[in-house]
Amino acid sequence: MGITLTGFRRIPLGTWPTLLQEAPRLSEMIGRRVLIKRDDVGELGLAGNKVRKLEFLLGDAAETGADTVITLGALQSNHARLTAAAAARLGLRCELVLYRSVPRSGAAYEESGNMLLDRLFGAVVHTRATRAEAESFAEELAEKRRAAGRNALVIPVGGSNGLGSLGYVAAAAEIEAQLRERRIEQARIIAPLGSCGTAAGLVVGGSQLPWSFDFPCVRAAAEPSRTDLSQMISQTADVLGIEAPSMEKVQVTDRTLGAGYGQPTEGVWQALRTIAGREGVVLDPVYTGKAAHHLLTATEFEPDVPIVFVHTGGASGLFGYAPEATRSLAPNE
Numbered sequence: 001m002g003i004t005l006t007g008f009r010r011i012p013l014g015t016w017p018t019l020l021q022e023a024p025r026l027s028e029m030i031g032r033r034v035l036i037k038r039d040d041v042g043e044l045g046l047a048g049n050k051v052r053k054l055e056f057l058l059g060d061a062a063e064t065g066a067d068t069v070i071t072l073g074a075l076q077s078n079h080a081r082l083t084a085a086a087a088a089r090l091g092l093r094c095e096l097v098l099y100r101s102v103p104r105s106g107a108a109y110e111e112s113g114n115m116l117l118d119r120l121f122g123a124v125v126h127t128r129a130t131r132a133e134a135e136s137f138a139e140e141l142a143e144k145r146r147a148a149g150r151n152a153l154v155i156p157v158g159g160s161n162g163l164g165s166l167g168y169v170a171a172a173a174e175i176e177a178q179l180r181e182r183r184i185e186q187a188r189i190i191a192p193l194g195s196c197g198t199a200a201g202l203v204v205g206g207s208q209l210p211w212s213f214d215f216p217c218v219r220a221a222a223e224p225s226r227t228d229l230s231q232m233i234s235q236t237a238d239v240l241g242i243e244a245p246s247m248e249k250v251q252v253t254d255r256t257l258g259a260g261y262g263q264p265t266e267g268v269w270q271a272l273r274t275i276a277g278r279e280g281v282v283l284d285p286v287y288t289g290k291a292a293h294h295l296l297t298a299t300e301f302e303p304d305v306p307i308v309f310v311h312t313g314g315a316s317g318l319f320g321y322a323p324e325a326t327r328s329l330a331p332n333e
């Protein structure tokens with residue numbers, strides 16, 4: 001492995017490597033060997049993919065002496081929840097600016113799931129109608145806190161920038177070592193594509209390996225998402241001072257996106273039911289459910305190449321969807 005991350009300060013927030021788990025009943029169903037990378041499991045705040053990014057982002061915050069972290073996300077943001085949890089653990093003040101961009105309302109969506117956990121971790125929660133309003137409010141808030149003598153850091157949506165993506169450069173090395181133990185060389189990596197930091201890190205970290213990548217979009221259509229991913233890859237490579245790898249082995253698809261971010265489709269509920277029913281593993285309706293819907297229904301996978309499905313977490317957000325989940329998951333007669 002060519003990429004070293006030792007020059008970057010990293011605050012340990014997880015235990016690595018996470019499990020790479022065989023999924024025999026799922027593999028049997030789709031006729032391909034599937035391994036699940038359990039990045040949903042960990043000791044911090046019900047865990048998920050944002051932990052890896054926060055290790056680097058908060059490492060940098062420690063370097064600059066930040067005492068307050070401000071971040072943004074949709075109401076049921078997993079990133080916001082994990083930032084609040086990490087801040088609690090590190091003794092930092094945390095303020096969240098959450099936006100109501102998803103067409104969902106009601107007690108479950110507004111008060112349960114990640115919203116409940118944000119409060120549990122002691123974050124100050126502000127809400128705004130749109131992402132644009134939240135972004136300008138977060139900057140104002142940071143200025144206000146600085147004027148009051150605090151050292152405030154604003155972390156971008158999803159913790160996605162070149163530095164945050166290093167968490168997934170590290171994850172790629174982890175996966176490579178775990179596959180090597182099993183004598184697997186070639187692999188197809190599947191992970192949901194949101195704010196692109198996860199995918200960018202995996203592509204940069206895995207670019208020298210015989211891997212291909214499949215990124216089902218959960219936030220926007222394939223074309224703008226592919227452009228966003230390509231920019232995030234460049235940012236990540238810049239931080240490392242290396243050349244950006246090509247996107248040749250990267251597929252970005254929006255075939256399971258549905259109506260948009262945070263809006264689960266019938267296929268998503270079915271995917272949740274399938275993975276839970278076959279492996280006892282809980283997916284989420286916003287990210288991993290859409291990625292799993294793709295995994296379960298795509299037809300173009302090479303027959304002999306094992307699939308690594310990156311479980312990025314998010315199950316705590318499932319409870320925010322309780323009424324519609326219950327309706328969709330009701331057992332068939």
Ligand SMILES: *Cc1c(COP(=O)(O)O)cnc(C)c1O
Nearest residue numbers: 078194195196198287312313314
């Ligand atoms: C944020 C998130 C993603 C998407 O990761 P990005 O780096 O934003 O693309 C996937 N799954 C879960 C559960 C997430 O919370």
